Amino acid sequence: MFEVNIRKKLPQLDMNIAFTLKKGVLAILGTSGCGKTMTLKCIAGITNPDSGYISNNGIYLYNSEKKISLNPHKRKVGYVFQNYALFPHMTVYQNISYGLGLFNSSKNNTAVSDIINRVRLNGLEKRYPHQLSGGQQQRCALARTLVTDPEILLLDEPFSAADGHTKHILESELIEIIKSNFHKPVLLVTHNIEEAYRLSDRIMIIEHGTTVQTASKKEIIDHPKTLNAARITGCKNIFPADIISSSGKETIIKCSEMTIRAIGKPPKKNNLHIGVRAHYINILPTETSQPNTYPCRISEVIEGIFSTTVIAECGSNTFRAEISKNAPILDICRKNKKLFIHIPSDKIFFTSE
Amino acid sequence: MNELNYFPLFLSIKVAVLATLTSLAIGIPTAYYLSISKSRIGDIIDSLTNFPVILPPTVLGYYLLVLLGRQSPIGIFLEKNFDIMIVFTPIGAVIAASVVSVPYLIKSAKTSFCEIDSDLLNAGRVLGKNEAYIFLTIIIPLSWRGIIAGITMAFARALGDFGTTLMVAGSIPDKTLTMPIAIYNAMQADDTRTVNLLVAIMTITALSVIFIISRIGKKRKTQNV
Numbered sequence: 001m002f003e004v005n006i007r008k009k010l011p012q013l014d015m016n017i018a019f020t021l022k023k024g025v026l027a028i029l030g031t032s033g034c035g036k037t038m039t040l041k042c043i044a045g046i047t048n049p050d051s052g053y054i055s056n057n058g059i060y061l062y063n064s065e066k067k068i069s070l071n072p073h074k075r076k077v078g079y080v081f082q083n084y085a086l087f088p089h090m091t092v093y094q095n096i097s098y099g100l101g102l103f104n105s106s107k108n109n110t111a112v113s114d115i116i117n118r119v120r121l122n123g124l125e126k127r128y129p130h131q132l133s134g135g136q137q138q139r140c141a142l143a144r145t146l147v148t149d150p151e152i153l154l155l156d157e158p159f160s161a162a163d164g165h166t167k168h169i170l171e172s173e174l175i176e177i178i179k180s181n182f183h184k185p186v187l188l189v190t191h192n193i194e195e196a197y198r199l200s201d202r203i204m205i206i207e208h209g210t211t212v213q214t215a216s217k218k219e220i221i222d223h224p225k226t227l228n229a230a231r232i233t234g235c236k237n238i239f240p241a242d243i244i245s246s247s248g249k250e251t252i253i254k255c256s257e258m259t260i261r262a263i264g265k266p267p268k269k270n271n272l273h274i275g276v277r278a279h280y281i282n283i284l285p286t287e288t289s290q291p292n293t294y295p296c297r298i299s300e301v302i303e304g305i306f307s308t309t310v311i312a313e314c315g316s317n318t319f320r321a322e323i324s325k326n327a328p329i330l331d332i333c334r335k336n337k338k339l340f341i342h343i344p345s346d347k348i349f350f351t352s353e
Numbered sequence: 354m355n356e357l358n359y360f361p362l363f364l365s366i367k368v369a370v371l372a373t374l375t376s377l378a379i380g381i382p383t384a385y386y387l388s389i390s391k392s393r394i395g396d397i398i399d400s401l402t403n404f405p406v407i408l409p410p411t412v413l414g415y416y417l418l419v420l421l422g423r424q425s426p427i428g429i430f431l432e433k434n435f436d437i438m439i440v441f442t443p444i445g446a447v448i449a450a451s452v453v454s455v456p457y458l459i460k461s462a463k464t465s466f467c468e469i470d471s472d473l474l475n476a477g478r479v480l481g482k483n484e485a486y487i488f489l490t491i492i493i494p495l496s497w498r499g500i501i502a503g504i505t506m507a508f509a510r511a512l513g514d515f516g517t518t519l520m521v522a523g524s525i526p527d528k529t530l531t532m533p534i535a536i537y538n539a540m541q542a543d544d545t546r547t548v549n550l551l552v553a554i555m556t557i558t559a560l561s562v563i564f565i566i567s568r569i570g571k572k573r574k575t576q577n578v
Contacts, residue, residue: 098490
Protein backbone atom coordinates (compact mmCIF):
# COMPACT_ATOMS: atom_id res chain seq x y z
CA MET A 1 0.00 0.00 0.00
CA PHE A 2 1.41 3.33 -1.08
CA GLU A 3 0.14 6.36 0.81
CA VAL A 4 0.66 10.04 0.16
CA ASN A 5 -0.70 12.90 2.21
CA ILE A 6 1.35 16.04 1.71
CA ARG A 7 1.09 19.80 1.74
CA LYS A 8 3.50 22.24 0.18
CA LYS A 9 3.34 25.98 -0.36
CA LEU A 10 4.71 27.17 -3.67
CA PRO A 11 4.77 30.73 -5.00
CA GLN A 12 1.91 30.08 -7.41
CA LEU A 13 0.24 27.17 -5.74
CA ASP A 14 -0.86 25.66 -2.46
CA MET A 15 -0.41 21.94 -2.82
CA ASN A 16 -2.56 19.52 -0.89
CA ILE A 17 -2.26 16.01 -2.27
CA ALA A 18 -3.68 12.88 -0.69
CA PHE A 19 -4.17 9.42 -2.17
CA THR A 20 -3.53 5.76 -1.58
CA LEU A 21 -2.62 3.13 -4.12
CA LYS A 22 -2.66 -0.60 -3.51
CA LYS A 23 -1.51 -1.80 -6.90
CA GLY A 24 -1.89 -1.13 -10.58
CA VAL A 25 -1.58 2.16 -12.41
CA LEU A 26 -2.87 5.42 -10.97
CA ALA A 27 -3.01 8.29 -13.45
CA ILE A 28 -2.49 11.75 -12.01
CA LEU A 29 -4.50 14.03 -14.24
CA GLY A 30 -4.39 17.80 -14.23
CA THR A 31 -3.71 20.88 -16.33
CA SER A 32 -0.12 22.05 -16.71
CA GLY A 33 1.27 23.81 -13.66
CA CYS A 34 -1.18 22.19 -11.27
CA GLY A 35 1.49 20.40 -9.26
CA LYS A 36 1.58 16.97 -10.91
CA THR A 37 5.33 16.84 -11.47
CA MET A 38 5.95 18.44 -8.08
CA THR A 39 4.00 15.57 -6.50
CA LEU A 40 6.31 13.05 -8.16
CA LYS A 41 9.38 15.04 -7.08
CA CYS A 42 8.17 15.02 -3.48
CA ILE A 43 7.65 11.25 -3.64
CA ALA A 44 11.11 10.71 -5.12
CA GLY A 45 12.68 12.99 -2.51
CA ILE A 46 14.09 15.42 -5.08
CA THR A 47 12.24 18.10 -3.18
CA ASN A 48 10.41 17.95 0.13
CA PRO A 49 6.86 18.88 1.05
CA ASP A 50 6.26 21.27 3.96
CA SER A 51 4.29 18.74 5.96
CA GLY A 52 2.50 15.41 5.78
CA TYR A 53 3.73 11.91 5.08
CA ILE A 54 4.64 9.53 2.28
CA SER A 55 4.78 5.85 3.08
CA ASN A 56 5.18 2.62 1.18
CA ASN A 57 4.10 -0.66 2.78
CA GLY A 58 4.26 0.97 6.20
CA ILE A 59 7.76 2.37 5.72
CA TYR A 60 7.92 6.14 5.86
CA LEU A 61 9.83 7.80 3.04
CA TYR A 62 8.82 11.13 4.49
CA ASN A 63 7.03 12.12 7.68
CA SER A 64 7.12 15.70 8.89
CA GLU A 65 5.90 14.83 12.41
CA LYS A 66 8.47 12.10 12.94
CA LYS A 67 11.08 14.19 11.16
CA ILE A 68 11.77 11.44 8.63
CA SER A 69 12.96 12.32 5.18
CA LEU A 70 14.91 9.62 3.38
CA ASN A 71 17.44 10.72 0.80
CA PRO A 72 16.32 10.07 -2.77
CA HIS A 73 18.96 7.38 -3.15
CA LYS A 74 17.43 5.40 -0.29
CA ARG A 75 13.78 5.59 -1.33
CA LYS A 76 13.77 2.82 -3.94
CA VAL A 77 11.64 4.90 -6.25
CA GLY A 78 11.85 4.43 -10.01
CA TYR A 79 11.46 7.69 -11.88
CA VAL A 80 11.12 8.06 -15.65
CA PHE A 81 11.61 11.77 -16.32
CA GLN A 82 9.59 13.71 -18.85
CA ASN A 83 12.61 14.19 -21.12
CA TYR A 84 13.94 10.75 -20.01
CA ALA A 85 17.12 12.38 -18.53
CA LEU A 86 19.44 9.79 -20.08
CA PHE A 87 23.10 10.50 -19.42
CA PRO A 88 24.29 11.85 -22.79
CA HIS A 89 27.92 10.83 -22.26
CA MET A 90 27.13 7.19 -21.54
CA THR A 91 26.12 4.34 -23.82
CA VAL A 92 22.81 2.53 -23.50
CA TYR A 93 24.56 -0.18 -21.52
CA GLN A 94 26.30 2.28 -19.22
CA ASN A 95 23.06 4.19 -18.69
CA ILE A 96 21.15 1.06 -17.76
CA SER A 97 23.86 -0.27 -15.45
CA TYR A 98 24.39 3.12 -13.78
CA GLY A 99 22.09 2.40 -10.85
CA LEU A 100 23.91 -0.85 -10.13
CA GLY A 101 27.34 0.74 -9.76
CA LEU A 102 30.40 0.61 -11.96
CA PHE A 103 32.36 -2.05 -10.16
CA ASN A 104 29.75 -4.71 -9.78
CA SER A 105 30.08 -8.40 -10.35
CA SER A 106 28.96 -10.47 -13.31
CA LYS A 107 25.62 -11.08 -11.62
CA ASN A 108 24.72 -7.51 -12.44
CA ASN A 109 25.88 -7.97 -15.97
CA THR A 110 23.28 -10.67 -16.48
CA ALA A 111 20.65 -8.41 -14.88
CA VAL A 112 21.57 -5.65 -17.31
CA SER A 113 21.56 -7.92 -20.39
CA ASP A 114 18.30 -9.42 -19.21
CA ILE A 115 16.52 -6.07 -18.95
CA ILE A 116 18.04 -4.94 -22.26
CA ASN A 117 16.40 -7.97 -23.90
CA ARG A 118 13.11 -7.33 -22.18
CA VAL A 119 12.89 -3.73 -23.39
CA ARG A 120 14.13 -4.88 -26.82
CA LEU A 121 17.23 -2.71 -26.94
CA ASN A 122 19.56 -5.62 -27.77
CA GLY A 123 22.09 -4.66 -30.39
CA LEU A 124 21.96 -1.03 -29.33
CA GLU A 125 24.03 -1.40 -26.14
CA LYS A 126 26.95 0.61 -27.50
CA ARG A 127 24.88 3.50 -28.85
CA TYR A 128 24.64 6.88 -27.21
CA PRO A 129 21.23 8.32 -26.30
CA HIS A 130 21.23 10.83 -29.16
CA GLN A 131 21.59 7.92 -31.57
CA LEU A 132 18.30 6.40 -30.40
CA SER A 133 14.74 7.10 -31.48
CA GLY A 134 12.32 8.63 -28.98
CA GLY A 135 10.78 5.26 -28.20
CA GLN A 136 14.17 3.62 -27.71
CA GLN A 137 15.22 6.45 -25.40
CA GLN A 138 12.09 5.94 -23.38
CA ARG A 139 12.65 2.18 -23.11
CA CYS A 140 16.24 2.85 -22.12
CA ALA A 141 15.08 5.19 -19.35
CA LEU A 142 12.55 2.60 -18.23
CA ALA A 143 15.15 -0.17 -18.23
CA ARG A 144 17.59 2.01 -16.30
CA THR A 145 15.11 2.38 -13.49
CA LEU A 146 13.57 -1.13 -13.58
CA VAL A 147 16.99 -2.77 -13.24
CA THR A 148 17.35 -1.21 -9.78
CA ASP A 149 14.19 -3.06 -8.69
CA PRO A 150 12.21 -0.06 -7.38
CA GLU A 151 9.22 -0.36 -5.05
CA ILE A 152 7.15 2.12 -7.03
CA LEU A 153 7.43 3.47 -10.57
CA LEU A 154 6.80 7.13 -11.43
CA LEU A 155 6.20 8.11 -15.05
CA ASP A 156 6.19 11.83 -15.80
CA GLU A 157 4.25 12.65 -18.99
CA PRO A 158 5.89 9.73 -20.78
CA PHE A 159 4.36 10.51 -24.17
CA SER A 160 4.44 14.29 -24.25
CA ALA A 161 7.37 14.29 -26.68
CA ALA A 162 5.81 11.78 -29.09
CA ASP A 163 3.61 12.78 -32.00
CA GLY A 164 0.17 11.34 -32.57
CA HIS A 165 1.20 8.48 -34.80
CA THR A 166 4.05 7.07 -32.70
CA LYS A 167 2.25 7.87 -29.48
CA HIS A 168 -0.10 4.89 -29.75
CA ILE A 169 2.75 2.53 -30.55
CA LEU A 170 4.81 3.88 -27.64
CA GLU A 171 1.85 3.65 -25.30
CA SER A 172 1.11 0.02 -26.01
CA GLU A 173 4.82 -0.89 -25.93
CA LEU A 174 5.39 0.84 -22.62
CA ILE A 175 2.34 -0.55 -20.91
CA GLU A 176 3.13 -4.05 -22.13
CA ILE A 177 6.71 -3.84 -20.82
CA ILE A 178 5.54 -2.46 -17.49
CA LYS A 179 2.73 -5.00 -17.07
CA SER A 180 5.03 -7.93 -17.79
CA ASN A 181 8.06 -6.73 -15.79
CA PHE A 182 6.80 -4.64 -12.92
CA HIS A 183 4.13 -5.71 -10.46
CA LYS A 184 4.22 -2.88 -8.00
CA PRO A 185 2.34 0.44 -7.95
CA VAL A 186 2.79 2.79 -10.90
CA LEU A 187 2.02 6.53 -10.93
CA LEU A 188 1.51 8.09 -14.33
CA VAL A 189 1.37 11.86 -14.69
CA THR A 190 -0.55 13.16 -17.67
CA HIS A 191 -2.75 16.02 -18.81
CA ASN A 192 -4.52 13.88 -21.36
CA ILE A 193 -7.71 12.10 -20.28
CA GLU A 194 -7.54 9.64 -23.19
CA GLU A 195 -4.05 8.60 -22.20
CA ALA A 196 -5.05 8.35 -18.55
CA TYR A 197 -8.11 6.28 -19.44
CA ARG A 198 -6.22 3.87 -21.70
CA LEU A 199 -3.24 3.30 -19.44
CA SER A 200 -4.51 3.43 -15.89
CA ASP A 201 -6.77 1.56 -13.54
CA ARG A 202 -7.62 4.52 -11.37
CA ILE A 203 -7.42 8.27 -11.93
CA MET A 204 -6.66 11.09 -9.53
CA ILE A 205 -7.60 14.60 -10.59
CA ILE A 206 -5.52 17.51 -9.29
CA GLU A 207 -6.81 21.06 -9.49
CA HIS A 208 -4.59 23.99 -8.45
CA GLY A 209 -2.39 21.66 -6.46
CA THR A 210 -5.22 19.96 -4.61
CA THR A 211 -6.58 16.44 -5.02
CA VAL A 212 -10.23 16.82 -5.96
CA GLN A 213 -11.11 13.25 -6.79
CA THR A 214 -9.51 9.81 -6.81
CA ALA A 215 -11.63 7.02 -8.24
CA SER A 216 -11.88 4.26 -10.78
CA LYS A 217 -11.71 5.59 -14.31
CA LYS A 218 -15.37 4.76 -14.95
CA GLU A 219 -16.43 6.66 -11.87
CA ILE A 220 -14.28 9.64 -12.90
CA ILE A 221 -15.94 9.79 -16.30
CA ASP A 222 -19.51 9.18 -15.07
CA HIS A 223 -19.37 11.42 -12.00
CA PRO A 224 -16.60 14.04 -12.05
CA LYS A 225 -16.85 15.85 -8.73
CA THR A 226 -16.00 19.38 -9.77
CA LEU A 227 -16.50 21.61 -12.76
CA ASN A 228 -12.81 21.51 -13.62
CA ALA A 229 -12.74 17.74 -13.20
CA ALA A 230 -15.64 17.56 -15.65
CA ARG A 231 -13.79 19.82 -18.09
CA ILE A 232 -10.44 18.07 -17.84
CA THR A 233 -12.09 14.70 -18.39
CA GLY A 234 -13.37 16.09 -21.67
CA CYS A 235 -16.98 16.96 -20.86
CA LYS A 236 -18.22 19.51 -23.40
CA ASN A 237 -21.71 20.16 -22.04
CA ILE A 238 -21.79 21.77 -18.61
CA PHE A 239 -24.55 24.14 -17.53
CA PRO A 240 -25.46 25.94 -14.32
CA ALA A 241 -28.59 24.38 -12.90
CA ASP A 242 -31.28 25.20 -10.33
CA ILE A 243 -33.12 22.39 -8.59
CA ILE A 244 -36.85 22.54 -8.89
CA SER A 245 -37.63 19.31 -7.10
CA SER A 246 -35.76 16.26 -6.00
CA SER A 247 -37.70 13.17 -5.06
CA GLY A 248 -36.36 9.68 -4.65
CA LYS A 249 -34.39 8.78 -7.73
CA GLU A 250 -35.38 11.63 -9.99
CA THR A 251 -34.40 15.27 -9.86
CA ILE A 252 -35.97 18.01 -11.89
CA ILE A 253 -33.76 20.94 -12.71
CA LYS A 254 -33.92 24.15 -14.63
CA CYS A 255 -31.10 25.29 -16.92
CA SER A 256 -32.04 28.74 -18.19
CA GLU A 257 -35.44 28.11 -19.77
CA MET A 258 -35.05 24.32 -20.14
CA THR A 259 -36.55 21.94 -17.62
CA ILE A 260 -34.54 18.75 -17.44
CA ARG A 261 -35.09 15.46 -15.65
CA ALA A 262 -32.06 13.69 -14.28
CA ILE A 263 -31.63 10.37 -12.51
CA GLY A 264 -29.75 10.64 -9.22
CA LYS A 265 -29.52 12.94 -6.28
CA PRO A 266 -27.72 16.26 -6.53
CA PRO A 267 -25.05 17.06 -3.94
CA LYS A 268 -26.04 19.72 -1.40
CA LYS A 269 -23.66 22.34 -2.70
CA ASN A 270 -23.79 25.87 -4.00
CA ASN A 271 -23.25 26.69 -7.62
CA LEU A 272 -24.69 23.44 -8.88
CA HIS A 273 -24.05 22.44 -12.48
CA ILE A 274 -25.12 19.54 -14.62
CA GLY A 275 -23.00 17.89 -17.24
CA VAL A 276 -23.58 15.42 -20.03
CA ARG A 277 -20.94 14.00 -22.32
CA ALA A 278 -21.18 14.85 -26.00
CA HIS A 279 -21.45 11.26 -27.21
CA TYR A 280 -24.55 10.60 -25.08
CA ILE A 281 -26.59 13.37 -26.69
CA ASN A 282 -28.90 12.32 -29.52
CA ILE A 283 -30.19 14.44 -32.35
CA LEU A 284 -33.62 13.35 -33.54
CA PRO A 285 -35.49 14.28 -36.74
CA THR A 286 -38.92 14.41 -35.08
CA GLU A 287 -40.25 15.00 -31.62
CA THR A 288 -40.76 11.83 -29.53
CA SER A 289 -42.48 11.15 -26.26
CA GLN A 290 -39.19 10.50 -24.44
CA PRO A 291 -38.49 12.90 -21.60
CA ASN A 292 -35.76 15.52 -22.09
CA THR A 293 -36.50 16.02 -25.77
CA TYR A 294 -36.37 19.62 -26.91
CA PRO A 295 -36.61 21.47 -30.19
CA CYS A 296 -33.22 22.82 -31.23
CA ARG A 297 -31.50 24.73 -34.00
CA ILE A 298 -28.43 23.19 -35.59
CA SER A 299 -25.85 25.96 -35.83
CA GLU A 300 -22.81 24.03 -36.97
CA VAL A 301 -21.69 20.58 -38.13
CA ILE A 302 -17.98 20.03 -37.58
CA GLU A 303 -16.43 17.09 -39.38
CA GLY A 304 -13.94 15.08 -37.35
CA ILE A 305 -11.96 12.03 -38.46
CA PHE A 306 -13.85 9.41 -36.52
CA SER A 307 -16.93 11.29 -35.44
CA THR A 308 -18.76 14.48 -36.25
CA THR A 309 -19.65 17.19 -33.77
CA VAL A 310 -23.04 18.79 -34.09
CA ILE A 311 -23.63 22.06 -32.30
CA ALA A 312 -27.24 22.49 -31.32
CA GLU A 313 -28.84 25.52 -29.70
CA CYS A 314 -31.80 25.23 -27.37
CA GLY A 315 -32.66 28.77 -26.41
CA SER A 316 -29.60 30.15 -24.66
CA ASN A 317 -28.00 26.73 -24.05
CA THR A 318 -25.56 25.41 -26.60
CA PHE A 319 -25.01 21.64 -26.73
CA ARG A 320 -22.28 19.73 -28.46
CA ALA A 321 -23.27 16.29 -29.65
CA GLU A 322 -20.77 13.78 -30.97
CA ILE A 323 -22.28 11.55 -33.59
CA SER A 324 -20.67 8.64 -35.37
CA LYS A 325 -19.71 9.37 -39.01
CA ASN A 326 -22.13 6.99 -40.68
CA ALA A 327 -25.25 7.88 -38.70
CA PRO A 328 -28.11 8.85 -41.07
CA ILE A 329 -29.08 11.76 -38.81
CA LEU A 330 -25.96 13.64 -39.96
CA ASP A 331 -27.37 14.15 -43.47
CA ILE A 332 -30.56 15.48 -41.96
CA CYS A 333 -28.50 17.84 -39.74
CA ARG A 334 -26.75 19.28 -42.76
CA LYS A 335 -29.99 19.97 -44.63
CA ASN A 336 -32.51 20.69 -41.94
CA LYS A 337 -31.64 23.21 -39.24
CA LYS A 338 -34.72 22.74 -37.03
CA LEU A 339 -34.48 19.37 -35.27
CA PHE A 340 -34.83 17.84 -31.81
CA ILE A 341 -32.27 17.07 -29.16
CA HIS A 342 -32.59 14.26 -26.63
CA ILE A 343 -30.60 14.13 -23.40
CA PRO A 344 -30.79 10.69 -21.74
CA SER A 345 -31.72 11.38 -18.11
CA ASP A 346 -29.47 8.62 -16.75
CA LYS A 347 -26.40 10.14 -18.41
CA ILE A 348 -26.65 13.48 -16.64
CA PHE A 349 -24.28 14.06 -13.73
CA PHE A 350 -24.22 16.74 -11.06
CA THR A 351 -21.14 18.74 -10.28
CA SER A 352 -20.17 22.00 -8.59
CA GLU A 353 -17.24 24.37 -8.12
CA MET B 354 78.29 36.73 -25.57
CA ASN B 355 76.96 35.12 -22.46
CA GLU B 356 75.12 31.79 -22.46
CA LEU B 357 71.34 32.10 -22.23
CA ASN B 358 70.06 31.19 -18.75
CA TYR B 359 67.15 28.76 -19.03
CA PHE B 360 66.34 28.83 -15.32
CA PRO B 361 63.50 31.42 -15.67
CA LEU B 362 61.83 29.31 -18.37
CA PHE B 363 61.82 26.13 -16.29
CA LEU B 364 60.78 28.03 -13.18
CA SER B 365 57.92 29.69 -15.06
CA ILE B 366 56.67 26.37 -16.42
CA LYS B 367 57.01 24.73 -12.99
CA VAL B 368 55.19 27.59 -11.30
CA ALA B 369 52.45 27.64 -13.94
CA VAL B 370 51.89 23.85 -13.70
CA LEU B 371 51.79 23.89 -9.91
CA ALA B 372 49.57 26.97 -9.87
CA THR B 373 47.17 25.34 -12.34
CA LEU B 374 47.01 22.20 -10.19
CA THR B 375 46.38 24.34 -7.11
CA SER B 376 43.69 26.24 -8.98
CA LEU B 377 42.05 22.93 -9.94
CA ALA B 378 42.12 21.66 -6.37
CA ILE B 379 40.59 24.88 -5.02
CA GLY B 380 38.59 25.98 -8.05
CA ILE B 381 36.58 22.85 -8.89
CA PRO B 382 35.08 22.38 -5.40
CA THR B 383 34.43 26.13 -5.16
CA ALA B 384 32.78 26.19 -8.57
CA TYR B 385 30.63 23.21 -7.58
CA TYR B 386 29.61 24.90 -4.36
CA LEU B 387 28.76 28.12 -6.19
CA SER B 388 26.74 26.24 -8.80
CA ILE B 389 24.44 24.65 -6.20
CA SER B 390 24.43 27.38 -3.56
CA LYS B 391 21.48 29.72 -3.37
CA SER B 392 22.60 31.36 -0.10
CA ARG B 393 23.99 34.81 0.61
CA ILE B 394 27.35 33.25 1.47
CA GLY B 395 27.50 31.81 -2.04
CA ASP B 396 26.94 35.27 -3.50
CA ILE B 397 29.69 36.74 -1.32
CA ILE B 398 32.17 34.04 -2.32
CA ASP B 399 31.18 34.53 -5.95
CA SER B 400 32.07 38.24 -5.69
CA LEU B 401 35.28 37.49 -3.82
CA THR B 402 36.48 35.18 -6.58
CA ASN B 403 36.40 38.13 -8.95
CA PHE B 404 38.75 40.15 -6.76
CA PRO B 405 42.02 38.91 -8.27
CA VAL B 406 40.72 39.84 -11.73
CA ILE B 407 39.64 43.40 -10.93
CA LEU B 408 42.41 44.39 -8.52
CA PRO B 409 45.68 45.74 -9.94
CA PRO B 410 48.34 42.98 -9.68
CA THR B 411 50.51 45.07 -7.39
CA VAL B 412 47.61 45.70 -5.03
CA LEU B 413 46.83 42.01 -4.99
CA GLY B 414 50.50 41.28 -4.35
CA TYR B 415 50.50 43.71 -1.46
CA TYR B 416 47.49 41.98 0.10
CA LEU B 417 49.23 38.63 -0.22
CA LEU B 418 52.31 40.09 1.48
CA VAL B 419 50.17 41.38 4.33
CA LEU B 420 48.41 38.04 4.62
CA LEU B 421 51.37 35.68 4.22
CA GLY B 422 54.46 37.78 5.06
CA ARG B 423 56.90 36.91 7.81
CA GLN B 424 55.14 39.25 10.22
CA SER B 425 51.65 37.94 9.53
CA PRO B 426 50.11 35.26 11.80
CA ILE B 427 50.08 32.74 8.96
CA GLY B 428 53.69 33.56 8.05
CA ILE B 429 54.86 33.22 11.65
CA PHE B 430 52.96 29.97 12.08
CA LEU B 431 54.39 28.41 8.93
CA GLU B 432 57.95 29.51 9.70
CA LYS B 433 57.81 28.33 13.32
CA ASN B 434 56.24 24.92 12.74
CA PHE B 435 57.28 23.88 9.26
CA ASP B 436 60.20 26.18 8.52
CA ILE B 437 58.32 27.31 5.42
CA MET B 438 58.79 30.82 4.13
CA ILE B 439 56.52 32.13 1.42
CA VAL B 440 57.78 35.59 0.63
CA PHE B 441 60.69 35.72 -1.82
CA THR B 442 60.58 31.96 -2.44
CA PRO B 443 59.30 29.84 -5.36
CA ILE B 444 56.37 28.83 -3.09
CA GLY B 445 55.42 32.50 -3.03
CA ALA B 446 55.54 32.55 -6.83
CA VAL B 447 53.23 29.52 -6.98
CA ILE B 448 50.80 31.11 -4.51
CA ALA B 449 50.78 34.40 -6.40
CA ALA B 450 50.21 32.65 -9.73
CA SER B 451 47.48 30.46 -8.20
CA VAL B 452 45.60 33.44 -6.81
CA VAL B 453 45.60 35.28 -10.12
CA SER B 454 44.61 32.22 -12.16
CA VAL B 455 41.96 30.54 -9.97
CA PRO B 456 39.11 32.97 -10.86
CA TYR B 457 39.29 31.95 -14.52
CA LEU B 458 38.95 28.30 -13.61
CA ILE B 459 36.12 28.91 -11.17
CA LYS B 460 34.16 31.01 -13.63
CA SER B 461 34.55 28.57 -16.51
CA ALA B 462 33.80 25.47 -14.42
CA LYS B 463 30.85 27.10 -12.66
CA THR B 464 29.24 28.04 -15.96
CA SER B 465 29.45 24.49 -17.25
CA PHE B 466 28.23 23.02 -13.95
CA CYS B 467 25.19 25.31 -14.07
CA GLU B 468 24.41 24.27 -17.64
CA ILE B 469 23.87 20.62 -16.70
CA ASP B 470 20.18 19.66 -16.76
CA SER B 471 19.18 19.23 -13.12
CA ASP B 472 17.05 16.22 -14.06
CA LEU B 473 20.25 14.34 -14.93
CA LEU B 474 21.48 14.87 -11.39
CA ASN B 475 18.04 14.00 -10.00
CA ALA B 476 18.08 10.83 -12.12
CA GLY B 477 21.41 9.89 -10.55
CA ARG B 478 20.03 10.53 -7.07
CA VAL B 479 16.87 8.53 -7.66
CA LEU B 480 18.99 5.69 -9.08
CA GLY B 481 20.56 5.40 -5.65
CA LYS B 482 23.78 7.36 -6.03
CA ASN B 483 25.25 9.83 -3.56
CA GLU B 484 26.40 13.34 -4.44
CA ALA B 485 30.11 12.49 -4.67
CA TYR B 486 29.43 9.63 -7.10
CA ILE B 487 27.16 11.85 -9.20
CA PHE B 488 29.80 14.58 -9.21
CA LEU B 489 32.47 12.23 -10.53
CA THR B 490 30.35 10.27 -13.02
CA ILE B 491 27.97 12.91 -14.36
CA ILE B 492 28.98 16.46 -13.53
CA ILE B 493 32.71 16.21 -14.31
CA PRO B 494 32.35 14.30 -17.60
CA LEU B 495 29.58 16.60 -18.83
CA SER B 496 31.42 19.80 -17.99
CA TRP B 497 34.77 18.54 -19.26
CA ARG B 498 34.97 21.12 -22.02
CA GLY B 499 34.36 24.01 -19.67
CA ILE B 500 36.95 22.68 -17.26
CA ILE B 501 39.51 22.35 -20.07
CA ALA B 502 38.81 25.92 -21.13
CA GLY B 503 39.27 27.00 -17.52
CA ILE B 504 42.55 25.09 -17.21
CA THR B 505 43.82 26.71 -20.41
CA MET B 506 43.00 30.20 -19.20
CA ALA B 507 44.36 29.55 -15.72
CA PHE B 508 47.61 28.14 -17.11
CA ALA B 509 48.08 31.02 -19.51
CA ARG B 510 47.40 33.52 -16.76
CA ALA B 511 49.78 31.78 -14.33
CA LEU B 512 52.53 31.52 -16.94
CA GLY B 513 52.37 35.21 -17.74
CA ASP B 514 51.94 36.69 -14.28
CA PHE B 515 54.25 39.62 -13.63
CA GLY B 516 53.10 42.10 -11.01
CA THR B 517 51.75 39.87 -8.27
CA THR B 518 54.66 37.43 -8.57
CA LEU B 519 57.17 40.27 -8.42
CA MET B 520 55.53 41.65 -5.27
CA VAL B 521 55.35 38.32 -3.45
CA ALA B 522 58.35 36.36 -4.74
CA GLY B 523 60.63 39.11 -5.97
CA SER B 524 63.10 38.55 -8.75
CA ILE B 525 66.02 36.73 -7.17
CA PRO B 526 68.15 35.30 -10.01
CA ASP B 527 68.15 31.47 -10.10
CA LYS B 528 65.62 31.41 -7.27
CA THR B 529 62.44 33.32 -8.03
CA LEU B 530 63.15 34.97 -11.34
CA THR B 531 60.37 33.95 -13.75
CA MET B 532 60.24 34.51 -17.49
CA PRO B 533 58.10 37.66 -17.61
CA ILE B 534 60.41 39.31 -15.06
CA ALA B 535 63.53 38.08 -16.86
CA ILE B 536 62.18 39.69 -20.04
CA TYR B 537 61.62 42.94 -18.19
CA ASN B 538 65.13 42.81 -16.69
CA ALA B 539 66.72 42.16 -20.09
CA MET B 540 64.72 45.05 -21.51
CA GLN B 541 66.00 47.32 -18.72
CA ALA B 542 69.55 46.19 -19.48
CA ASP B 543 68.98 47.08 -23.17
CA ASP B 544 69.76 43.46 -24.13
CA THR B 545 67.47 43.31 -27.18
CA ARG B 546 68.83 39.95 -28.35
CA THR B 547 67.93 38.23 -25.06
CA VAL B 548 64.54 39.95 -25.01
CA ASN B 549 63.71 38.69 -28.51
CA LEU B 550 64.88 35.18 -27.66
CA LEU B 551 62.96 35.03 -24.37
CA VAL B 552 59.81 36.46 -25.97
CA ALA B 553 60.01 33.88 -28.77
CA ILE B 554 60.53 31.01 -26.31
CA MET B 555 57.65 32.27 -24.16
CA THR B 556 55.33 32.57 -27.15
CA ILE B 557 56.16 29.07 -28.42
CA THR B 558 55.82 27.55 -24.94
CA ALA B 559 52.48 29.21 -24.29
CA LEU B 560 51.10 28.28 -27.71
CA SER B 561 52.20 24.63 -27.51
CA VAL B 562 50.82 24.12 -24.01
CA ILE B 563 47.49 25.68 -24.95
CA PHE B 564 47.43 23.55 -28.11
CA ILE B 565 48.09 20.34 -26.17
CA ILE B 566 45.41 21.14 -23.60
CA SER B 567 42.81 21.92 -26.22
CA ARG B 568 43.71 18.68 -28.06
CA ILE B 569 42.95 16.74 -24.90
CA GLY B 570 39.62 18.56 -24.71
CA LYS B 571 38.82 17.71 -28.34
CA LYS B 572 39.49 14.04 -27.83
CA ARG B 573 36.97 13.92 -25.01
CA LYS B 574 34.56 15.91 -27.09
CA THR B 575 34.35 13.39 -29.93
CA GLN B 576 33.70 10.64 -27.40
CA ASN B 577 31.01 12.60 -25.65
CA VAL B 578 29.30 14.13 -28.60
